[in-house]
Amino acid sequence: MLPDSTSNEPESHGFIKYKIQQAPNNTIGTIIENSAAIFFDYNFPIITNKTFNTIVDIIEITTSDFSIYNNSKDVQVFPNPSSSTITFDVYCSNYLVEIYNIYGMKLSSIKSNTNYQTTVDIKNFSNGIYFYKILVNNETTSTGKFLKI
Structure with a gap:
């Protein structure tokens, strides 16, 4: 449970973790928006900022000058x-x-x-x-x- 910000401000910060179940017909470029309603002490909900997730094709991540050696036995x-x-x-x-x-x-x-x-x-x-x-x-x-x- 998060403490309130007046009693412990640094520890009062939380986060929302969620997964997206995509519709089978989502196309590349589809933007999925999400927000959450957070309830504290039976008060009215606080609505979080919106998050945006864009459906993309496979992204290749490379770093210059870095090749992978796989010496798993070592x-x-x-x-x-x-x-x-x-x-x-x-x-x-x-x-x-x-x-x-x-x-x-x-x-x-x-x-x-x-x-x-x-x-x-x-x-x-x-x-x-x-x-x-x-x-x-x-x-x-x-x-x-x-x-x-």
Whole structure:
């Protein structure tokens, strides 16, 4: 339950999460509008801002200078998807984990000197797809992606 804004303003912010069940005849370019009515303490509802979702064809996401190496036997990433932390289980020590957003911007760089597992806090990341790079001796040995939910 959310506290009221006068008693705890930062914790009073909430969000609405929903899924869209599309009609089978939606065409590319169809715009689906949505808003919600939120009720507090049996008062009249507060109507949220409208959201707009546009039906599009498949979108290809690419980042420059980033190719995916799939060495799944060398690296395990879990849980994937995740909402709080991601653990990299790497079959070697002394490695570097770099995390990138979908625009190719490096968000974090974590050095692991002796531990085979490195856990990264992703609570403050926005929901979406992220890419990782594992480097050993300044050489990329593995790359992949994970989903923050």
